[in-house]
Amino acid sequence: MMNSTASINPPTSADWHGPGATGGPRRALTWHRVLWTLVFPKKRHRIALTVPGLFLMALAMGIGTAAYNTASNILFITLSLLLACLLLSGLLSWFNFMDLSWRLRPQGPWRAGHETIVTVEVRNTKRWLPTYSLWFELATQPRRIPEPEPAGRELKMSEILAAAEKHITRGRVHLRERIEAGGEAVLEWVVKPARRGEAVVELASVGSLFPFGFLRKNLGTEAAQPVLVWPAQVEYEWSGSTAAQTGTQGQRTARAGPGDDLLALRKYQLGDSHRLIHWKASARLGQMMVRQFAAESHDGFVLSVDASADLWPRPEQFELLCSLAGTLAEDLFAAGRLKAVGLAGAPWHETRRLRDVEAWLDDLARLEFGARGGGGPALRGKDTLRGGGNPPPNNTHNLITFAPDGARGVAAFINGRKTASA
Known part of the structure; x- marks a missing residue:
């Protein structure tokens, strides 16, 4: 598992959101401003009654009706206490969110089928009051949600929304302890992305039932971070020793002297x-x-991927291609035998550092199914190279290309010989 965070854009100070993240001078707190905020909240700020809150309202209406019918002072005092409790709940809820800010920090790298962590940093910049009992609604989804298949009829809007919801992963994390004035807290959300590609992780809303549970307050946010989901690792059968060529097989090299030079x-x-x-x-x-x-130093491999739609008409085979190309690159680099990688029609990139392999996985994550063109090198069985791709950086390296293997599988070829299959 690679420990780099190169696939994710690191958050900056501008990524803070919430009531306490606004810049500029601090506005004076007046009762007029407080009441106006409670009556007309900001956009995407919602306050709703919970089940205990509805029961409290029904009880207050019943006691109020009885108080007016009987002219009982005790009932009027009870009604006043109930209404004061509801008003106090709204005020304390407003103070609980005041000067609070948060931001997302996706931890990388993201890989399909593997659990990853998204952290939410919460900061309380109030001078005196702590913050209690918060929850954070998070979601991750592909940047482009695939359109559902019509299945021979026109789909209803509910069916389209239900199909889109299948690609969205939602979760909720709770703040179990209070945040003191001027303090910070970090919450973690564990998510397992199902598909490779470009995705977005967002913080949909922040909510709380503080203090009495009569009101549910939700603050909608616009905190979002783009991420890249690398292809999943797959198992494959490797027979590269029978197909690979090395310097001992008579290939010409630019180095003077025989192949047994130390x-x-x-x-x-x-x-x-x-x-x-x-x-x-x-x-x-x-x-x-x-x-x-000297002969051993030439035993390297070069990976080339042709992602054209003519070669890969099935989406499941295309996803398997990306997974096999990524897994082979990681395994060969770990063995010190990966020399370069490249997409069809694109320049070759030498893999000298771990960051070069991560950049290759980023390119595989950005590949889209159904792309036309490319014309890069691809092999079918023992056919020769086809297309107009750039030649490998060193002709002593073994060129690995990919082609469909049956209806579902993917095969890798070294210089025209089948060497791996998944």
Whole structure:
């Protein structure tokens, strides 16, 4: 698992939202402003009665009716207490949200089928009053929601909305402890994205039942962060040793001298011959070291992906292509054998650092199904390269291309020979 956050745009100070995030001088607090805010709240600010609140209102109406019919002072006092309790609930709820701000921080990277964490940072800038009992409504969805299939008839609006809702993942996190005046809190939401691609994680609203649970107050927010969901990792069968070509098979190199020139020493790996062990260097360094020759340095791979719609007519095979290309790139890079990657019709990119592999996964996440064109190299069985893609950066590297394998599978080919399938 890669620990980089390169696939996510890091939040800045401008990403703070809420009543306490507005800039400019602080406005004076007057009773006129408080009452006006309670009667006419801002856009997407909602206050609704809960079930206990409705029961309180019904009880107040009943007691008020009885008080006017009987002219009982005790009933009038009881009615006043009930109405005062409801008014106090609204005032304390308003003070609870005052000078409160929050922002989203998606933790990366995001990968389809793997759990990831979204943190919500909450900041209370009030001078005296703490903040209690909040919840945060979060949601994540693709940047472009796929349109539902008509199935031979015109879909109703309810069916379209229900189909779109299937692509949206919603969740709620609660603030269990209070936030002191001038304090901060961090909440975590665990989400598992189902599809690769460009997505948006947003904080839909912030709500509270504080203090008595009679009123439900919700503040709609516009806090959102774009994220990239990398393709899911898949299992595949690999037979690259039979199809790969190395410098020992007679390929020409720009380096002078035979293929058994000693280049450097490296750590021992499982499967290395014991004859290659350099005993003096191993004793001096305290770990097993082996000799690395010139022929071994050319045993690398180059990945090329042709994402044209003519080659990949089925969406499920296209998703499997992205997953296989990403998994192969990670495994080959971890083994030190990945040299370059490239999309059809695009320049090649050498993979020297971990960030280069992450950039490749970002490109795979942005690929869209049904794209026309490309014309890059792709192989079917033992066919030759087709299309007008740029040549690999080094002709001693093994070129890996992809093609459909049956109705559902995807196969990888090295120089025309099938070497992996998923």
